[in-house]
Amino acid sequence: MSEKLIRLTNLTMTFEDGETILDNINLYINDKEFLTLLGPSGCGKTTTLRIIGGFLTPTSGDVFFNGERINDVPAYKRKINTVFQRYALFPHLDVYDNIAFGLRLSKLPEDEIDDRVTEMLEIVSLKGFENRKITSLSGGQQQRVAIARALVNRPQVLLLDEPLGALDLRLRKDMQNELKNIQQRMGITFIYVTHDQEEALTMSDTIVVMNKGKIQQIGRPEDIYNEPKNAFVADFIGESNILDGVMLDDYLVKFFGRKFQCVDKDFEKNEPVDVVIRPEDIDIVPPEQGHLCGTVTSVTFKGVHYDTIVDFKGFKWLIQTTDYCPVDSYIGIRLNPEDIHIMHKSEYSGLYGDYSSYSAEYDEIADASEEEADEE
Numbered sequence: 001m002s003e004k005l006i007r008l009t010n011l012t013m014t015f016e017d018g019e020t021i022l023d024n025i026n027l028y029i030n031d032k033e034f035l036t037l038l039g040p041s042g043c044g045k046t047t048t049l050r051i052i053g054g055f056l057t058p059t060s061g062d063v064f065f066n067g068e069r070i071n072d073v074p075a076y077k078r079k080i081n082t083v084f085q086r087y088a089l090f091p092h093l094d095v096y097d098n099i100a101f102g103l104r105l106s107k108l109p110e111d112e113i114d115d116r117v118t119e120m121l122e123i124v125s126l127k128g129f130e131n132r133k134i135t136s137l138s139g140g141q142q143q144r145v146a147i148a149r150a151l152v153n154r155p156q157v158l159l160l161d162e163p164l165g166a167l168d169l170r171l172r173k174d175m176q177n178e179l180k181n182i183q184q185r186m187g188i189t190f191i192y193v194t195h196d197q198e199e200a201l202t203m204s205d206t207i208v209v210m211n212k213g214k215i216q217q218i219g220r221p222e223d224i225y226n227e228p229k230n231a232f233v234a235d236f237i238g239e240s241n242i243l244d245g246v247m248l249d250d251y252l253v254k255f256f257g258r259k260f261q262c263v264d265k266d267f268e269k270n271e272p273v274d275v276v277i278r279p280e281d282i283d284i285v286p287p288e289q290g291h292l293c294g295t296v297t298s299v300t301f302k303g304v305h306y307d308t309i310v311d312f313k314g315f316k317w318l319i320q321t322t323d324y325c326p327v328d329s330y331i332g333i334r335l336n337p338e339d340i341h342i343m344h345k346s347e348y349s350g351l352y353g354d355y356s357s358y359s360a361e362y363d364e365i366a367d368a369s370e371e372e373a374d375e376e
Contacts, residue, residue, distance in 0.1 A: 005031040005189055006052060006155065012063035013047050013213075022045045023213040029206075031156075035185050036200040037190045039210035039234070045193045048210075052191060053159050054078050079348050081150040082159040086166075089134045089145055093119075099148045106153075120148040123185055125178070131296055132257040140171045147182065157189045160209070164199065174200045195238060201225065209233050230343055234276045235352035241317045242353025245275040245342070253342055255293060256313060260335060264342035274343040276353075279307075279320040281339035290332015296325050309355050316355040 006029040013022035022044045029035050037045035050056040051063060061069050070078060089098050101122055103113045106126045121199030124144040132144060143163060146344060150158055162177075164172045180203045183190045194200055200207050201221045209216045209232075217229040228234035229241050245255035250265035267273060288291045294312035305367050308319045310331065317333075323332050 003031050004028045005033075005066060006191075006211075007064040008048070008052075009062045009064070010057050011048070011051065011063070012058045013044070013051065013056070017314060021213050022051075023024040025061070025213075025215060027208060027215065027218070029189060031222075032187050032189060033205050034180065034190045034192065034202040034203055035206045035208065037208050037210060038194060038197065038200040038236075039216075040195055043210040044213040045210050049082075049159050049161055049191060049193050052157075053080055053082050055082075076363070079156040080159060081141075081153060081155040081157075082161065083146050083150050083162050083163050089142060089149075091134050092129065093124060093134070093136065095132050095137070095145055098145055101149065102153050103244060116152050117148075120152045123151070123182055124148045125301060138171075139167050139208065140175055142180075143175065147179075151182075151188075155188065157191060160190060160192045161192055162195075164194075164196075172199070177353070179203060201237070207237075207292060209236060211236075227341060228372075230346040230348075230359060231274050231276075231348040231352050232346070234274075234341075234343065235348075239279045239318055239320070240353055241355075242275045243275040243277070243315065243348075245273050247271045247273050247342060251337070253340065256315075258291060260291070260340055262340040262342055263337050264340075267342065267344075272345055274345060274349050275338065276341040276343060276354075277335065277339060278341075279318040280305075281336070282319045282321070283334045283336075284308075284319065284321055284323050284325060285332045287330055287332040287336050289334065291334050293330060293332045296327050296331060298331045299327055317354045363368050 008025055008027045011022055011025040012020065015021045025048065037047050037048055045054060051058050054073060055068070057071065065078065086137070090101065093101065096117055099117045100113050103116060108260050121130065124147055126144050126148065128143065128214065129141070134145065164175050167175060176199055179190070193205065204221055206218065207221055207224050208218050211232055217233045219226055224233065225237050228237060234240040234242055243255050245253045247253050247267035247270070248259065249269060251262055253260050253262050253275060254272065268277070294310040296308055297311050297316065298309040300307040305320045305322050307322055308321055308325055310317050310319055
């Protein structure tokens, strides 16, 4: 059982204009855990990171580190280092001297500095780059130098604020694996901030989904994806068809005028619920074999599968399938009980899940604009 290293209790952050960025956050982070704060721009994830790092003081609430309250401990005295999206490396120093910089400030003996820098170069796969100029390195290599510089001081916790945001897609995917490997080899706690769901699912032991200054759900990547707590989480983590339903009984839900077996229980009898069906969990069948039948309105080839939009009684579903169904074809779908997920109604009910205006290009534009926007 991992021990709790950091604990945030009743954390609130309100700025002078009265805007509340964090609204009563409670969270604990285990030793040697890779935890990701995930959410859209302005949700409070970077503010949470800065409070943990000592760069911001909360309006109210407490930060505990190893059981001790550290609200008043300045950033430089915390056993915590930070890697920002802009790496802030020294261009006039080579790779070796950039990594050694903090150790020299601490006046460590040169032979110990050399041992530690050599070890870090090995860990971040930059052995042989010691004498390279920073300006000659790629974005991914510069990021590795920034990580090595942060880790060489042997902090107990490394904070990473969207560190892959400036890299191209292929390099980001490579670095996701690299970061997870580094975290496991070093055996320290990583707290990672991103708005990229794939990054969070790929790297994390635990994901904390945030929106509007509140924690929406905490859990393992598999649990967050397969059992979202509300419509916001279901929509933010992957694609989701989210429908209005009624829970008739344990393991029995009704939507679109039909009863379906499901695997959920412990809801009130006849409770209105949100029904989540992931696009990849839907089987296309001939209309006469379908639980539901609808008309294809749009097909987009995505390489591995087709994104197929189907109109069921005026509500448009996204289906991800390797079967090609042309526009205007009439198809049936079948749903297995384990592919139907039931959620309680929330403030987010009715806001997501209908793909009437679905556009993959629009999603990519939105992602790009979020990357450019400041976090808060």
